[in-house]
Structures are given as C-alpha cells and as structure tokens.
Amino acid sequence: MQRIDKDGRHRETEERLRAGFDRGLAGDGAAYQAFLQELGGYLRAFLRKRLSGLPDDIEDLVQETLIAVHSRRHTYDTGQPLTAWVHAIARYKLVDLLRGRAARDRVSEPFDEESELFAAVDSDAALAKRDVTKLLDQLPERQRLPIVYTKLEGLSVVEAARATGMSESAVKVGVHRGMKALAMMIKGTR
Amino acid sequence: MKTDELIGLLAQGAGAVEPNAVARRYATALGWGAFGATLLMAIILGVRPDLREAVLLPMFWIKLAFPVSLLALGVAVAARLARPGMRLGRLPIALLGPLAAIWIMAAVELLPAAPLQRQGLVFGETWRQCPFNIAMLSVPAFIAAFWVMRKLAPTQLVRAGAASGLVAGALAASVYALHCTEMAATFLGIWYVIGMLIPTAAGALLGPRLLRW
Numbered sequence: 001m002q003r004i005d006k007d008g009r010h011r012e013t014e015e016r017l018r019a020g021f022d023r024g025l026a027g028d029g030a031a032y033q034a035f036l037q038e039l040g041g042y043l044r045a046f047l048r049k050r051l052s053g054l055p056d057d058i059e060d061l062v063q064e065t066l067i068a069v070h071s072r073r074h075t076y077d078t079g080q081p082l083t084a085w086v087h088a089i090a091r092y093k094l095v096d097l098l099r100g101r102a103a104r105d106r107v108s109e110p111f112d113e114e115s116e117l118f119a120a121v122d123s124d125a126a127l128a129k130r131d132v133t134k135l136l137d138q139l140p141e142r143q144r145l146p147i148v149y150t151k152l153e154g155l156s157v158v159e160a161a162r163a164t165g166m167s168e169s170a171v172k173v174g175v176h177r178g179m180k181a182l183a184m185m186i187k188g189t190r
Numbered sequence: 191m192k193t194d195e196l197i198g199l200l201a202q203g204a205g206a207v208e209p210n211a212v213a214r215r216y217a218t219a220l221g222w223g224a225f226g227a228t229l230l231m232a233i234i235l236g237v238r239p240d241l242r243e244a245v246l247l248p249m250f251w252i253k254l255a256f257p258v259s260l261l262a263l264g265v266a267v268a269a270r271l272a273r274p275g276m277r278l279g280r281l282p283i284a285l286l287g288p289l290a291a292i293w294i295m296a297a298v299e300l301l302p303a304a305p306l307q308r309q310g311l312v313f314g315e316t317w318r319q320c321p322f323n324i325a326m327l328s329v330p331a332f333i334a335a336f337w338v339m340r341k342l343a344p345t346q347l348v349r350a351g352a353a354s355g356l357v358a359g360a361l362a363a364s365v366y367a368l369h370c371t372e373m374a375a376t377f378l379g380i381w382y383v384i385g386m387l388i389p390t391a392a393g394a395l396l397g398p399r400l401l402r403w
Contacts, residue, residue: 011300024201024204025206025207026206027204027206029201029202029204030201032201032204033197033198033200036197036200036201037194037197040193040197048329059193062193063191065197066193066196066197066200067196068343068403069202070200070204072274072342072343072403073207074207074208074211074212075211075212075272075273075342076272076273077212077273077276080275080276081275083274083286084274084275084276085273085274086274086275087275088274088275088345089274089275089343089345091345092274092343092345093237096402130351166221
C-alpha cells in the first residue's frame with residue numbers, strides 16, 4: 001500500500017515538473033523559473049544524501065547541475081521520463097565531482113534508482129562556496145581593493161585610486177591581474 | 191552566488207528551444223563530414239576509374255551497404271549516448287548484424303577456394319593502404335562528430351567517444367568504397383573493419399578528455 005502511495009507521488013511530481021519544463025522549453029520564463037526552483041529543492045536533498053562526506057560541495061553541485069540542466073535542455077527527448085534525464089545529469093555531475101575528489105574522500109553509493117531523485121525536497125538554498133566575495137578574500141590587497149571599488153561598488157579608476165591611496169595605473173594593473181587570478185580560481189574549483 | 195539568484199538568471203535569459211536539436215546538429219555534422227571525406231578522396235585517392243561498370247555489379251552495392259548500415263546504426267547509438275538517461279537497448283547487438291553478414295559472405299567465399307585464391311581474397315592488392323586510407327578519410331567526420339557531441343550531453347564518455355569515432359569511420363569507409371577496387375567480402379570483413387576500428391578506438395580514448403562538460 002505504501003509502495004503504491006510512493007509511486008503515485010513520484011508520478012505526480014514527474015507530471016508537474018514536466019509541465020513546467022515543457023512550458024519553459026516553449027519560452028515561458030515564469031513557468032521555467034518555478035520549475036528550476038522546485039527542481040533545485042529535489043536536487044539539494046538528493047545530493048545532500050550522497051555527499052554527506054563533502055557538505056561544502058552540495059550547494060555548488062546543486063548550482064552546477066541546474067546550469068547543466070539549463071544549458072543542455074535541448075538534449076531532452078520528449079518521449080523520455082524527465083526523471084531519467086535529470087537523474088542522469090545529476091549523477092554525471094556527482095560522479096565527475098567525486099572522481100576529482102576520489103583521493104581525498106570516500107562517499108558511499110553514488111549509484112541508485114532514478115526514482116530516488118524525487119524522493120525528498122530541500123528548498124533551503126544556502127550560499128555557495130564559490131561565492132565571489134570569498135574568492136576575492138584570497139587575493140592580495142593590491143588586487144582585491146581595486147576590484148571591490150571598481151567592479152563591485154562601481155567607482156571610476158580615479159575615485160578608486162583616491163580611496164585606496166594607490167596610483168591610477170596601480171589600480172588598473174590590480175584589476176587586470178586580480179580578474180585573471182579570479183578566473184583561474186573559478187576554473188580550479190570546477 | 192545564491193542558488194535562487196542563479197535560477198533567476200537562468201530563467202531570465204531562457205528563450206524557447208528549437209525542437210529536434212539533436213537530429214539537426216547531427217545532420218549538419220554528417221553533411222560536413224561527408225563533404226570533407228569526399229573531397230579528400232577525390233583529391234588524394236581519386237574515384238575508381240571503372241565506376242561506370244562497377245555500379246552494375248551487386249558486390250559494388252554490398253560493399254557500399256556494409257559501411258552505410260554501420261553508419262546508420264552508429265548514428266542511432268551516438269544520438270542516444272548524447273542524451274542523458276537514454277538506454278541503448280538492443281542497438282549494440284544490432285551493430286553486429288552487418289559484421290555477421292559480411293563474415294558469413296566471407297566464409298562462403300573462402301571455403302571452396304584453393305589456398306592460393308584464398309590469399310588473394312584476404313589480402314587483395316591494397317590491404318596495406320586500406321585501413322590507413324579509411325582512417326585518414328574519417329578525420330573531417332571525426333572532428334564534426336566530436337564537435338556535435340560536445341554540445342550535447344553525453345554521460346558515458348568512453349562510449350560516446352567510441353560511437354562518434356564509429357560514425358566517422360563508417361562514413362569514411364562508405365566514401366572510400368567509391369575509390370577502392372577490391373571486390374571480395376573477405377577483404378571488407380578484415381581491412382574495412384580495421385579501418386573503421388581505428389577512429390572508433392581513437393574516439394574511445396579521446397572521449398573522456400574531449401567530451402567532458
């Protein structure tokens with residue numbers, strides 16, 4: 001009896017998400033946003049269960065999977081259950097991450113049933129580790145401050161130079177080198 | 191960045207998606223691959239001079255049907271591997287069909303033949319060049335097939351690479367059949383197969399490196 005209830009709930013979830021996704025594919029942005037929001041909840045719960053050893057990576061992976069779902073949405077075949085498609089993407093991203101961390105950590109069972117994906121929801125969206133401000137903190141002051149002033153607070157180079165006491169050319173060089181370093185960091189965390 | 195913000199960004203920029211994107215991209219890639227292979231064949235190798243008479247022989251069409259059927263099956267396999275969560279079903283077994291057919295024909299050729307004739311059936315006159323030429327002609331289609339696969343979403347990278355390589359190899363063998371004058375099923379069953387396996391193996395090796403997304 002319980003088994004039937006569970007299957008029924010999965011079917012309902014599948015149909016609801018599928019409807020939102022289909023409308024998104026047709027160009028309905030609001031329906032698509034609601035779909036991603038709900039999917040994010042399922043992904044978070046799904047990945048949390050499987051990444052208990054790497055709690056800091058859960059939100060990054062939720063985001064990465066959402067980006068993957070979005071950027072590869074043209075590969076969805078309308079005859080295929082949405083569950084199977086999303087599950088394969090989430091698992092691919094999970095295995096990719098684990099392979100990268102294999103030497104560091106061991107996590108049990110990355111492989112499981114497709115229906116597991118829609119088994120639980122967790123809609124508490126945390127802050128991702130790959131937060132720009134955190135990355136900025138790793139830069140030396142002479143690069144961090146110019147970026148904070150010119151890129152985040154929108155000051156001009158002259159104003160930033162005045163605020164930091166640096167020369168204008170030092171501000172420009174700091175922005176340039178700092179942005180390069182940030183790009184490297186973002187690549188490195190992938 | 192907060193996940194909710196990310197979702198907002200993704201939904202904001204999202205337009206409608208063209209239907210049949212996978213099929214369209216494959217059609218484009220195969221078109222370019224076939225064009226490139228034909229051009230290379232025509233310039234470097236040349237079309238067989240007796241093509242006019244050859245098209246009257248059934249073996250000419252069998253020689254063409256063998257790689258073309260592998261090409262069709264290879265595209266079907268690759269298109270499924272390009273989509274997350276799609277199962278291959280019986281397609282890998284179906285790939286053995288054309289191979290089994292050509293090997294049965296080879297056996298029928300070889301059994302009644304005298305030892306010296308057998309040597310001719312196996313090696314023909316061009317066995318040294320054949321696999322290499324097929325591999326060379328597969329280069330444009332190989333690049334095109336990988337280019338398409340990279341924009342899709344393969345989750346089994348070794349298989350997806352191998353399928354892309356097979357598509358390129360089978361396409362190249364089909365084009366090479368217009369140059370090659372060998373007419374023995376035994377020859378096809380050995381050297382054409384090796385020629386197609388070269389890009390397939392290269393694809394399997396390069397898949398994990400080039401197809402990661």
